[in-house]
Amino acid sequence: MTRDILILGATGFTGQLIARYLVNHPQRASSPFNVTLGGRSRDKLNRVAKSLGLSTDAGSVVVVDLSDYSTVERAVVRAKVVINAVGPYWKFGDFVVRACARHGVHYVDITPEPHFIADIVAKYDFMAFKTNALVIPACGFDSIPPDIAVFVANRYVKAVLGSDTSIEDSTTAYDVEGGFSGGLIHSIMSFVEDPGKTLIKSAADYGLRQPHGPPSRLPRIVYKLPYDVSTSWYGTIWPQRVINRQTVHHSWSLFERSRDAHPADAYGDKFRYDECLRSPGPISALFVGFSICLFVVAILISPIRWVLKRILPQSGIGPASDKGHFEVVNITKAGPLTVKTTVRGEGEFAYYATARMTSEAALAILLQFNELPYRKTGGGGVLTPAAALGDVLIRRLEDFAGVTISSESIKTGETKKTR
């Protein structure tokens, strides 16, 4: 039996949210698709399956240990789309991507680890291109909102100023409410335990693939952004800039490769990307910024890391409810234009919103494959949400995941909505 969607890590905190969202998805009534739960413990899998009203037979549950390539390959080869929710990805992700790329199986994940993506681009991009597998990492809150915000801002600019215009300074500011899971904390801690070379390489601008665009500005402790003609916003360091900037740069490189055929998609040679966490004023920005720096320094010290690992939430634990919101605002300049693009949603941002976004990315591939724009960038390969899924994903997020996406010009003070 074919597995329409196989969720790896379905017993984890985020994996269970993804499974619940997919099992209850409204499109299952009109376009029935099956969901298979994958994990390393049969008992846990059976418990999750029962809680979702699924059977516990081989059609709904499969035991997979991601450290054993043969079990991974056996599970993956029968799937159409794999969602990988097992982190840290640099430790556990390689075999899954290898099996998907080898067998032409589509893959999405929620990695926040650019060094993992750099690694799979180097190892499996060509293989996935040959088998036409879509391998799309960072399909969670990291990095769908910023990736599609820049994509939509670029289109707005091109519609107003013409397809040859380059977008210029582009900054995404985050206002979020949610929580942390043990899995994420474990991933953050393990970040600094990864072999340094890969980490340093992927921290560089355009660290994932060629061609390389213009360098980013250095991150700052205090940011000031134009919000409208009379107001400014403040912001500070946003830790997820590490992954999001790489994803947006990755989209830059993919769109640049197809610039001759699709000039309007290319962001252009003046593009500079940055991110910040919104803050009420410059003093609070300074305070929060320094606290974040302090935390980063602390986790670099192994005894402190050892203590934090024991006192912070453990694997499988995360925010108890879907209470929260997110507002991701991108301000992009291009010549005389300043464009504000807003990606907004209700609900906890880091896990519940991630589950909705990742699931919609997988469903875009499963249910709307023939409408996807991925061919514009050359075919299968290790791609980004914006380059591979584009408008199909945007419509799905709006139609099913409670996300609103809009762009407007804020140059003149007279706003003009396009979406």
Ligand SMILES: NC(=O)c1ccc[n+]([C@@H]2O[C@H](COP(=O)([O-])OP(=O)(O)OC[C@H]3O[C@@H](n4cnc5c(N)ncnc54)[C@H](OP(=O)(O)O)[C@@H]3O)[C@@H](O)[C@H]2O)c1
């Ligand atoms: N990008 C984003 O926006 C975003 C958002 C949320 C989470 N994440 C990332 O998602 C990942 C998962 O987070 P989480 O909080 O859901 O973690 P979690 O609750 O600890 O779940 C981890 C899952 O991985 C499974 N697993 C671990 N080692 C395995 C192996 N060798 N073989 C098969 N399965 C294995 C675990 O199985 P057991 O149940 O048997 O232990 C569990 O199902 C983390 O890397 C986190 O950084 C990213």
